[in-house]
Amino acid sequence: MYRYDEFDRRFVDERVAEFRDQVERRLTGALNEAEFKPLRLMNGLYLQLHAYMLRVAIPYGTLNGRQMRMLAHIAETWDKGYGHFTTRQNIQYNWPKLKDVPDILEALATVEMHAIQTSGNCIRNITSDPFAGVAPEEIEDPRITAELLRQWSSLHPEFTYLGRKFKFAVTGSEHDRAAIKVHDIGIQIVRGEAGEVGYRVLVGGGMGRTPMIAKELRAFLPKADLLPYVEAILRVYNLHGRRDNKYKARIKILVHETGIDAFRDQVEREFATMDRAAVTAPEGEMERIAAYFAPPELTEKPSAPVAFERMKTLDPDFAQWVERNTSAHRVPGYVAATISLKPIGGVPGDATAEQMRAMADLAESYSVDEMRITHEQNVVLPHVALGDLYKVYRGLAAIGLEAPNKGLVTDIIACPGLDYCALATARSIPVAQAISKRFASNKRQREIGPLSIKISGCINACGHHHIGHIGILGLDKAGVENYQITLGGESTEDAALGQRLGPGFGYDELPDVIEKIVDIYLDLRQGRRETFLQTYRRVGMEPFKEALYATAD
Amino acid sequence: MAKEFKPSVVTANDLIEGDSVFLGALGWVRDIAEARVALSRDEAEVLEADGVAGEDANIVVGPYLIEVSVATGRPVPVLRRERIRVSGVPTIPFGVAAPAERRAA
Amino acid sequence: MPRLIDRLGPAEDIWTVLGAEDPLPSSGSVIVALERLDEALAAGLELGVHLPNDTDPERVKPHFDRLSLISVDFPSFTDGRGFSIGHCLRALGYEGRLRATGPVISDQFDFLLACGFDEVLLPDSVAERQPPEHWAAAEGRITLGYQRGLAGRGSILDARRTAGDG
Numbered sequence: 001m002y003r004y005d006e007f008d009r010r011f012v013d014e015r016v017a018e019f020r021d022q023v024e025r026r027l028t029g030a031l032n033e034a035e036f037k038p039l040r041l042m043n044g045l046y047l048q049l050h051a052y053m054l055r056v057a058i059p060y061g062t063l064n065g066r067q068m069r070m071l072a073h074i075a076e077t078w079d080k081g082y083g084h085f086t087t088r089q090n091i092q093y094n095w096p097k098l099k100d101v102p103d104i105l106e107a108l109a110t111v112e113m114h115a116i117q118t119s120g121n122c123i124r125n126i127t128s129d130p131f132a133g134v135a136p137e138e139i140e141d142p143r144i145t146a147e148l149l150r151q152w153s154s155l156h157p158e159f160t161y162l163g164r165k166f167k168f169a170v171t172g173s174e175h176d177r178a179a180i181k182v183h184d185i186g187i188q189i190v191r192g193e194a195g196e197v198g199y200r201v202l203v204g205g206g207m208g209r210t211p212m213i214a215k216e217l218r219a220f221l222p223k224a225d226l227l228p229y230v231e232a233i234l235r236v237y238n239l240h241g242r243r244d245n246k247y248k249a250r251i252k253i254l255v256h257e258t259g260i261d262a263f264r265d266q267v268e269r270e271f272a273t274m275d276r277a278a279v280t281a282p283e284g285e286m287e288r289i290a291a292y293f294a295p296p297e298l299t300e301k302p303s304a305p306v307a308f309e310r311m312k313t314l315d316p317d318f319a320q321w322v323e324r325n326t327s328a329h330r331v332p333g334y335v336a337a338t339i340s341l342k343p344i345g346g347v348p349g350d351a352t353a354e355q356m357r358a359m360a361d362l363a364e365s366y367s368v369d370e371m372r373i374t375h376e377q378n379v380v381l382p383h384v385a386l387g388d389l390y391k392v393y394r395g396l397a398a399i400g401l402e403a404p405n406k407g408l409v410t411d412i413i414a415c416p417g418l419d420y421c422a423l424a425t426a427r428s429i430p431v432a433q434a435i436s437k438r439f440a441s442n443k444r445q446r447e448i449g450p451l452s453i454k455i456s457g458c459i460n461a462c463g464h465h466h467i468g469h470i471g472i473l474g475l476d477k478a479g480v481e482n483y484q485i486t487l488g489g490e491s492t493e494d495a496a497l498g499q500r501l502g503p504g505f506g507y508d509e510l511p512d513v514i515e516k517i518v519d520i521y522l523d524l525r526q527g528r529r530e531t532f533l534q535t536y537r538r539v540g541m542e543p544f545k546e547a548l549y550a551t552a553d
Numbered sequence: 554m555a556k557e558f559k560p561s562v563v564t565a566n567d568l569i570e571g572d573s574v575f576l577g578a579l580g581w582v583r584d585i586a587e588a589r590v591a592l593s594r595d596e597a598e599v600l601e602a603d604g605v606a607g608e609d610a611n612i613v614v615g616p617y618l619i620e621v622s623v624a625t626g627r628p629v630p631v632l633r634r635e636r637i638r639v640s641g642v643p644t645i646p647f648g649v650a651a652p653a654e655r656r657a658a
Numbered sequence: 659m660p661r662l663i664d665r666l667g668p669a670e671d672i673w674t675v676l677g678a679e680d681p682l683p684s685s686g687s688v689i690v691a692l693e694r695l696d697e698a699l700a701a702g703l704e705l706g707v708h709l710p711n712d713t714d715p716e717r718v719k720p721h722f723d724r725l726s727l728i729s730v731d732f733p734s735f736t737d738g739r740g741f742s743i744g745h746c747l748r749a750l751g752y753e754g755r756l757r758a759t760g761p762v763i764s765d766q767f768d769f770l771l772a773c774g775f776d777e778v779l780l781p782d783s784v785a786e787r788q789p790p791e792h793w794a795a796a797e798g799r800i801t802l803g804y805q806r807g808l809a810g811r812g813s814i815l816d817a818r819r820t821a822g823d824g
């Protein structure tokens with residue numbers, strides 16, 4: 001993984017010192033709240049319902065044991081002993097005090113971490129595929145590109161006071177686990193006609209109150225042109241994006257109102273006339289970064305070691321977990337193992353300091369000291385030998401994180417909602433918990449098959465409800481929580497926005513409603529292989545609508 | 554027609570600590586029971602201005618009025634959001650208590 | 659409180675901002691609104707122009723050699739269009755003085771300089787809370803940035819190469 005050199009280190013140290021000074025100037029009043037707010041946001045610090053919240057970047061979701069231990073240490077020293085992993089591969093602390101935040105950032109810097117641009121109207125931390133460097137079908141490790149973009153976007157003098165937040169995601173595989181189609185800029189690593197590696201660039205995707213699927217801006221961009229090209233996009237956006245209405249300020253609206261072709265013309269014109277050479281990364285920089293992401297030396301191992309097979313027979317729970325929570329690795333004899341942070345009835349994405357340390361132990365012992373945070377708010381141990389898998393499983397069981405539910409109905413994404421968030425209109429976590437409990441049975445979950453439920457506590461859609469197979473949006477209807485349901489959303493390469501089922505439902509009705517939707521699917525599906533999404537795409541909304549509203553009164 | 558006036562208190566977040574505070578008789582307090590309650594529109598205006606003064610003095614952030622019911626003596630916010638906020642914690646077991654509760658269940 | 663600040667600290671403002679109705683003076687240094695640029699150009703004064711931040715920078719390019727100063731409006735410090743306008747003016751070849759006018763904050767000083775600005779003109783509301791010391795402290799607080807090709811700010815990417823060569 002990427003390691004800081006002296007320059008990266010000085011950059012982050014200076015940034016921490018700057019924030020310490022900003023906090024001091026805030027306390028003296030030299031900076032008023034209106035001035036301080038964007039500055040603190042750009043250092044990851046929000047003010048939420050009950051307290052400040054600090055969002056720490058985990059660049060492209062990759063971290064090692066030492067870093068995870070630091071996250072645990074911070075949770076215990078300056079917070080309430082836990083943290084929340086987010087859909088953008090970050091971790092949030094819910095209870096820091098303003099006066100402690102410079103110390104927290106300083107502690108993070110000692111393990112090469114920071115909270116730079118995890119919030120604010122700037123280019124946010126770059127996200128990527130949690131299976132980067134592992135997935136067999138990958139063209140190139142997307143983290144190399146993500147790191148180059150992280151550097152380019154950090155404190156960019158021209159693009160740090162944008163009209164609105166700006167999110168990049170990068171995937172190196174055809175199969176998109178980074179949700180690039182719902183990002184402001186989505187980058188897919190592709191091969192050109194001569195087999196050379198380059199980028200397909202998408203623009204204008206996003207969620208929020210006007211969800212949109214990104215459009216293709218460039219089918220193929222030579223690798224060396226990446227920085228000037230994204231600079232051209234950002235310049236057009238910064239100059240022409242709307243500033244009159246916060247809800248129309250994202251680049252998706254500019255692209256939509258300008259039209260993708262006219263927008264492309266503007267970007268290409270800027271790209272053609274700008275001094276590209278001045279911006280392009282110098283020769284050797286990509287290679288320098290790439291060296292950090294060289295795949296670990298793993299010796300090939302038997303693909304079905306005897307002891308491993310035996311344990312699967314002896315411990316059916318383990319067998320289930322293996323089947324559900326491990327994925328193919330490019331080296332025979334290894335898998336990537338997903339640690340589900342969705343125990344039945346748990347808070348999606350939360351982990352205690354104790355759990356963090358246990359995960360760090362497992363990563364150090366059995367996964368070349370590496371972990372990944374996923375868009376689904378889970379953790380991946382990317383390089384586990386099959387022969388070690390049972391030890392990993394037992395280790396997870398000891399901390400209550402052995403749920404075999406990756407991609408199943410209880411692997412729910414939920415935003416913090418009204419339990420923490422100042423903007424929320426309804427609660428999301430207890431909704432997730434109630435649904436999770438309803439579908440607690442492993443057997444039943446497996447019977448249902450792949451199904452993603454995503455819950456947001458307000459129209460801002462941090463819980464990505466638009467791209468859940470079943471999306472739940474919590475609203476407030478005259479003082480009462482009311483939940484709108486969407487069906488058919490999807491986040492991968494065939495991304496789609498969910499369609500509204502109909503009038504919303506009350507808080508207490510939700511588990512029944514979801515169960516009913518699932519039952520209808522089970523009823524209608526053509527064989528066990530047809531997934532919820534496939535069935536929905538085949539039969540459409542009608543049967544669901546009918547069953548839910550026909551008998552309503 | 555103007556909305557009917559309901560008794561109100563001023564709340565904000567403490568600048569340094571970040572937690573919810575309320576404007577009391579002698580300054581900002583953490584217990585809503587000690588909050589000054591405005592019983593008329595005029596009183597609410599004064600209260601709100603005092604709240605803004607607290608922000609200008611770099612003591613609190615984002616002061617605003619919330620409607621409360623005073624039926625029990627202790628002010629109870631009308632809106633669910635504000636009731637959760639006044640409670641100071643999520644509505645569910647959280648953090649280290651969450652896994653412990655699941656284990657017990 | 660000094661309101662005009664550049665790299666060297668507080669500076670004296672020699673420019674007069676001409677109101678929309680004011681007659682053009684016969685001598686001196688004046689800043690005019692974009693709408694009066696053509697009129698002012700004909701008068702042969704030492705000239706500056708004030709640009710709202712939705713101005714196309716190309717609009718003033720034909721007059722670069724006649725303009726000693728361009729002032730770019732920052733209606734609020736969070737409206738960052740001015741950064742791109744500054745960058746574009748420099749990229750188009752403007753070599754005169756570039757001023758950011760508005761309630762920007764000292765924490766943005768380095769970014770402004772990197773985008774080609776030379777100075778900031780603050781309203782009193784900001785100037786009284788952010789004395790020149792704050793601006794001096796802010797300048798160069800982050801020694802090297804990651805971006806290349808920016809005015810007055812070195813790049814880590816280039817420094818790495820030099821370090822590697824040495």
Ligand code: SF4
Pocket residue numbers: 415416417418421422423424425456457458459460461462463
């Ligand atoms: S979706 Fe709304 S409630 Fe949920 S975290 Fe985002 S802003 Fe808060």
